[in-house]
Amino acid sequence: MYIGTENLSHIYMPGTPYATKALDEVSFSVGEGDFALLIGPSGSGKSTLIQHLNGLLKPTGGRVVFEDLELGAENVDLLSLRKRVGLVFQMAEEHFFSETVYDEVAFAPRNLGLEEDLVEQNVRSALENVGLDWQEVCHRHPFQLSSGQKRLVALAAVLSIKPEVLILDEPTAGLDPGGRLHLFDLLRMLNQQTGLTVLVCTHHMDEVAALADKVLVLNRGKVVMAGPAPDIFARRQELNDLGLSLPEITEVMHCLAKKGLPARTDIYTLEQARAEINSLKRRLKK
Numbered sequence: 001m002y003i004g005t006e007n008l009s010h011i012y013m014p015g016t017p018y019a020t021k022a023l024d025e026v027s028f029s030v031g032e033g034d035f036a037l038l039i040g041p042s043g044s045g046k047s048t049l050i051q052h053l054n055g056l057l058k059p060t061g062g063r064v065v066f067e068d069l070e071l072g073a074e075n076v077d078l079l080s081l082r083k084r085v086g087l088v089f090q091m092a093e094e095h096f097f098s099e100t101v102y103d104e105v106a107f108a109p110r111n112l113g114l115e116e117d118l119v120e121q122n123v124r125s126a127l128e129n130v131g132l133d134w135q136e137v138c139h140r141h142p143f144q145l146s147s148g149q150k151r152l153v154a155l156a157a158v159l160s161i162k163p164e165v166l167i168l169d170e171p172t173a174g175l176d177p178g179g180r181l182h183l184f185d186l187l188r189m190l191n192q193q194t195g196l197t198v199l200v201c202t203h204h205m206d207e208v209a210a211l212a213d214k215v216l217v218l219n220r221g222k223v224v225m226a227g228p229a230p231d232i233f234a235r236r237q238e239l240n241d242l243g244l245s246l247p248e249i250t251e252v253m254h255c256l257a258k259k260g261l262p263a264r265t266d267i268y269t270l271e272q273a274r275a276e277i278n279s280l281k282r283r284l285k286k
């Protein structure tokens with residue numbers, strides 16, 4: 001599995017006084033089983049980029065490629081593409097339109113023409129995969145659920161097509177810390193246990209930092225950093241200069257270093273911090 005862009009540019013409202021260059025020669029790729037993170041300040045082009053990945057937007061320049069398909073091409077079969085690349089929109093629950101959770105989650109597989117008994121199997125496994133009790137929620141009105149549960153239904157509504165790549169736009173926006181942790185636990189489970197490729201776009205890095213294999217940083221439509229997560233999170237000053245805060249645990253490690261302790265600062269998960277602080281204690285005792 002491969003999805004990526006080559007020198008992708010996008011201009012909104014080209015040729016008008018309102019023309020906005022939202023993406024400027026962006027190249028990146030995500031491979032099979034990756035957990036990739038797309039970060040950047042508000043307005044940097046994250047949503048524009050991911051909407052190219054399932055063919056919602058067409059490139060102004062450059063290419064978008066999924067496997068052997070070129071997504072900007074005239075004759076590309078977008079329906080079959082959207083069976084394989086699932087996109088969870090930002091605040092997706094605001095766009096719910098069905099009377100029941102079942103129908104909401106069944107919408108995409110029905111739209112793709114699946115037989116009703118297969119639709120039911122997919123709806124059931126999607127709801128179970130996000131940790132919702134199928135019997136309990138399937139006949140309820142989506143708006144009767146808590147905000148965390150609604151977000152899970154939005155995720156299930158995309159998992160119900162059994163995509164090969166799952167792309168999420170700011171999936172934790174508006175959730176409380178418990179809801180955020182639960183969501184990222186699910187994404188970790190889906191990525192690690194089922195091998196699903198995941199691309200998360202966010203500016204809230206705390207919980208997701210520990211999951212990421214690779215990170216792409218956008219600013220004003222351009223790629224400003226790209227690479228393995230540890231390398232990117234070590235570049236604290238540059239990230240701060242872009243207005244991006246690092247995971248809190250990384251900031252803690254920087255505070256320790258600033259106080260003169262020989263602590264590593266390229267740390268962004270609790271496990272790494274625990275190990276480093278234990279090692280620091282041992283070193284300081286000597």
Ligand SMILES: Nc1ncnc2c1ncn2[C@@H]1O[C@H](COP(=O)(O)OP(=O)(O)O)[C@@H](O)[C@H]1O
Nearest residue numbers: 012020022040041042043044045046047048049
């Ligand atoms: N539908 C649109 N029409 C015109 N300009 C847009 C539209 N959507 C986004 N933009 C502009 O494109 C740039 C990138 O936006 P966006 O991709 O939404 O960034 P992000 O998701 O990183 O916040 C911004 O300058 C934004 O104002």
Ligand SMILES: [Mg+2]
Nearest residue numbers: 046047048090
């Ligand atoms: Mg956005």
